[in-house]
Amino acid sequence: MSEIINASSLTQYSDGSYSAMSIKHSRDQGNTCSKYIDDVKNGKVRFIGELHCFDEKGEYKIFRNLKSEKFN
Structure with missing residues (x-):
């Protein structure tokens, strides 16, 4: 999770997963959309x-x- 630039209401769970109300990335970090979509999947x-x-x-x-x- 150290790569997250700006997150609100970030919650980390004991299994290592996390949730957030919002996450914002800057352009200089490259392709971040696919990383998060894969992490959700x-x-x-x-x-x-x-x-x-x-x-x-x-x-x-x-x-x-x-x-x-996985968490529904």
Whole structure:
């Protein structure tokens, strides 16, 4: 989790997973969208209310209500 730049209501769980109401990344960190989407799919992240990130083309994206299927 050390790579997170700006997160609100960040909660870490005993299994190592975490959730956050919002996460924002700066452009100089490269492609962060796919990293978080993969982390949600594999259960490293339980929930992100709003993810602000950049894709592989350097375009700014916002994703809302990302939830891991592993914790439903």
